[in-house]
Amino acid sequence: MFGGFAGFNNDKGGDWGENLLNKVATNTIRHLFTRSDLVEVEVRCQPSSKLLQGTIDSFKMNGRGLVIRKQFRTEEMSFETDTVAIDFGSVVKGNLSLKQPTQAVAQVKLTQADINKSFEAELVRKRLENLTIEDLTKISGGKPVSFTDVDLQLLPDNRIKLLAKASWGDRSIPVSLNCSLGIAKRRRIVFDNALFEPKDVPEDLRDTSKELTIALGKILNKMVDLDRFNLDGVKLRLNRLETAGKMLLFSGYAQIERVPQTG
Structure with a gap:
């Protein structure tokens, strides 16, 4: 790890920093879901030396088969942040902590089958x-x-x-x-x-x-209110929805005050 810091200003060091952040961000996001088929994170940072100051241009997440709170499945979900200020020290320790709030543009795809399955969830049935x-x-x-x-x-x-x-x-x-x-x-x-x-x-x-x-x-x-599904430190908002065949597509944004630790 110290060797990585020593060479951080060269390409190999930059790769080390981005790879570490990718790994930590992927693990953090994966743990927000009960289970997932795929979670991919791509960090964008040019030049890569900005990571040491805790600044990245953006990071993007793509996920498939993401299950929220054990019973709410999404076919696909993606989001991409604005510029993010992170505590790089927390990344070295295997955590992800923001220095200031950020926003992310988000897209979600639900299948008709998954929507019907959600009506069996306790949170829905009790209503x-x-x-x-x-x-x-x-x-x-x-x-x-x-x-x-x-x-x-x-x-x-x-x-x-x-x-x-x-x-x-x-x-x-x-x-x-x-x-x-x-x-x-x-x-x-x-x-x-x-x-x-x-x-x-x-x-x-x-x-x-x-x-x-x-x-x-x-x-x-009165039943489908996103505030009931917000993660700790994350506020979700919708801009648009659209039916497309047997899919329901949402686009919106997330206001991220802090990175949640669990879903």
Whole structure:
């Protein structure tokens, strides 16, 4: 290691510094996820001697198959920072510490299958099961209502179709809605203009199913808030979303106050 410092101003020393930072950054980022198929980090620093002062031009991360909090999988995620001021001493010790906050441009790709799998996560289920809100208890006669068996289908033009079952007591009624996806305050995903689709529901249940559909649309609008998924020291914000086949694409940015140690 001391040999690396001694030769840091030549190309070999610069490679040593960049390789060390790449390794530490990769390990740090990989530990933010429950598991991952691939995590790659590329440091950009010209000249490489700037590393000794703790300054790098940017670093870029590409990841595939990243699982957040055990149950939320992303097909792909990438981000690239602005200029970053780091504590190089922390890197030598195997850690990554920022001297000042930085921003990163981020892109995330989710598959339809992974979105549907996320509806089975505890964090999501507790917002859809055993609900006692007034809009629902009026329909159920005061009994808690649960929405289960959620099946979301991505459609062109940022639209989705969502099927589910609303249950209370011994009753189970299918729910079917079609709506457009949008972004509110750069942190919430909203389900706009939810429309009831009667063709998926038996005729004798349509009136009740329509009421449940309207109620479910309101619940969904309050459910997907990025602040619930923020890592310690990182604030996530969205600029754009887009449906593309069986994929949902997000672009936005992360405000990084400090490098989180765990996900």
